[in-house]
Amino acid sequence: MSTDPTAAVGAGPARSLAGPLVSRTVAVDPGSLPADLLDLLPAEGGLAWLRRGDGLVAWGEVLRVETHGAERFTEADQAWQEVTAHAVVRDEVRQPGTGPVAFGSFAFSAGSPAGGSLVVPRTVVGRRAGTAWMTVLDVGAVTGSPTLPTAATPATSPGEVEMTDGALDAAGWQQAVARAIGEIRAGRLDKVVLARDVVARTSAPLDPRWVLHRLSAGYPSCWTFAVGGLLGATPELLLRSEKGLVTSRVLAGTIRRTGDDDADLARAAILAHSSKDLEEHEYAVDSLSRTLGPFCSSTNVPETPFVLHLPNVLHLATDVTGVLSTSGGSGQSAGQTPGAPSGHPSSLSIAAALHPTAAVAGTPTDQACRLIEEIEGMDRGRYAGPVGWMGADGDGEWGIGLRSAELDPLDPHRLRLFAGCGVVAASDPAAELAESEAKLEPMRHALGDDGSPRA
C-alpha cells in the first residue's frame, strides 16, 4: 500500500502498509506557538481536540481506517493496535498525546452508513500545561527534522447562512416527544433522548476553522473537536483514560441561561432541585457507572450532581472517576481485549462499551434505541457518537459528539446541526423544543447565525 495518496483501509492495516508507522516527537518552545493552536490548521483536512487552549491540532493523513456496523469500534481498535505494535517511535517528550496518535469519530448507531473512522495524521502539534511538542508521522521513515509551520491562512467566513428544518419540523418533533412521553407513562421504558436536526446552507464554502475558532473562544470549558467531518464543542466527556485512571463527565438535566447572573443563580438552584432533571440525570450516571465498574478496581461516583455553567445552558453534571484493573481483571470479563501495551483495555474499547449512555440514548438502552429509530425520523450520523483521540499505549480522550454539526462530504455549503433532549415521564414537548434550541445555540453562533429555522 502506498502512503501518498493516503492509505485508506478496512482491516489489517499494518500488513497492508508499505513499512512500519514511524513517528518522531520533539519538544517545542511554547512561546513559539500561536496562542490559539487552531491558527496552525490548514483550510482543509484539519483535526482538532482542544480545551482551554490546550490539546492537539493535526493535519495531513498517513493512514485512515474506515469501519462499519456493530464492529466499528473493535475493528478500529484492532487496526490501531496492529499498527502501533510495529511502530518505530522516537519521543523526546513522553506526555499524553505525544508519540503516534489517531483521531477518531464513530456513528451513534450500528446501522448508520456513517460508520467510524480513525485518522493518523502526518503532523501533530500539542500543548499541555505549559509543555508543547510536535510529532511528525510517516510510513517507513521520517525524513528531515520536524519544523513548526508558519501560521496558516486566516479562516474565511461562511457568509450568509440559511437554516431550514431537518427531518422533522418543530410541530412534528414535538409530536414525537409527546409519543415518547406516552410510551414512558405506559411503562414501556423510563427515559429516551430524542434529537432533531437543522440544515444550514452557507453562501461561501464552509471553512471549518471559522466554526472551530468561534466554538473554542465561546465555550472554553468544552472540548472543541474536528474529526471525520464532525465539528463541535462538547461539554460531555465519555472517557479519559490516562495511566490507569479513568474519568468521565456525565451530563443530563438542562435549563436555559437568561444572561443575567442573579437570575441564572436562581435557575441553578431550581435545576439542582428539579425532580424531573434529577431523574434524567440519575439514569445517565447509572448507565455509565454500571458499565464502567467492571473495568475498574475502584470507582468514585459522587452522590449529588453539581451544576455546570455554560454560556448557553446550565447542566446537572457528575464527574465519575475510576482506577482501571490490570489486564486479566474484570474489564476482560466485560468482553474487552486487554490489547494495549499499558496492560489496560484501550480507551476506545472502554468508550465503545460505555456507548450509548443514557445521556444520549435512554433507559433501558435497547428499548430507547428502538424508539429513537422508530420516531426520530433521521440518521444521527456521528452526532452523539464517541469522538476523540488515542495514543499508541491506548490511553486517550473520547467525548460524546454533542453541540455539533456534520459537514456534507459532497457539498461544502451544507451541514446538519443536531440537538437532543432527555425525555422522562414529567417532560413537556414545548419545553423540550425550547431546550433543543438552547443546545443548538453554540453551532448557530459559530456559523454566525443566531436566528430560528426557516421552513
Ligand SMILES: C=C(O[C@H]1C=CC=C(C(=O)O)[C@@H]1O)C(=O)O
Ligand atoms: C443530547 C444532548 O445533550 C445531552 C447532554 C446534556 C444534557 C442533556 C439533557 O438535559 O437532555 C442531554 O442528555 C445534546 O446536546 O444534543
